[in-house]
Amino acid sequence: MNITLRHEQPADIDSIARLTEAAFKNQEHSSHTEHFIVNALRKANQLSVSLVAVEDGEIIGHVALSPVTVSSGATGWYGLGPISVHPERQGQGIGSSLMNAALAQLQRLGGAGCVLLGDPGYYGRFGFKTYPGLELPGVPPEYFQALSFRDVAPTGVVKYHDAFEATA
Numbered sequence: 487m488n489i490t491l492r493h494e495q496p497a498d499i500d501s502i503a504r505l506t507e508a509a510f511k512n513q514e515h516s517s518h519t520e521h522f523i524v525n526a527l528r529k530a531n532q533l534s535v536s537l538v539a540v541e542d543g544e545i546i547g548h549v550a551l552s553p554v555t556v557s558s559g560a561t562g563w564y565g566l567g568p569i570s571v572h573p574e575r576q577g578q579g580i581g582s583s584l585m586n587a588a589l590a591q592l593q594r595l596g597g598a599g600c601v602l603l604g605d606p607g608y609y610g611r612f613g614f615k616t617y618p619g620l621e622l623p624g625v626p627p628e629y630f631q632a633l634s635f636r637d638v639a640p641t642g643v644v645k646y647h648d649a650f651e652a653t654a
Contacts, residue, residue: 507520526649
């Protein structure tokens with residue numbers, strides 16, 4: 487397995503959309519709009535980090551990070567997602583590689599930390615955990631997690647960019 491991680495390039499946009507759609511197609515807890523979200527974030531110039539995993543010239547994974555706002559006024563926080571791996575390649579460490587690279591890139595950018603909505607059993611291995619007082623409305627608190635790069639995690643209500651409402 488010879489996989490390269492790199493920043494997305496303009497020629498990757500259609501492949502990223504197809505990959506993201508395929509990765510979430512059969513996911514039970516999916517809006518099935520994740521590929522629209524990535525495109526909307528890109529159009530709004532809100533993709534702070536957009537990395538792809540490439541093998542033999544084919545994009546087999548992608549991760550997106552975008553700024554979020556916190557009602558307390560905490561700054562430097564980002565939301566991770568979506569993260570996508572080709573369905574036939576899931577469970578092979580590609581998502582973990584993308585995750586680690588994205589978090590490292592976010593730290594290099596001076597980010598305070600990262601939030602995400604996802605399975606605590608999976609994301610806990612990267613240091614994500616729930617924080618009392620940090621919430622995403624309408625989401626069970628155990629699935630909304632954060633990773634602080636500093637000593638303190640923020641409190642308050644988190645809001646993702648409006649691109650997360652994209653449906654086309």
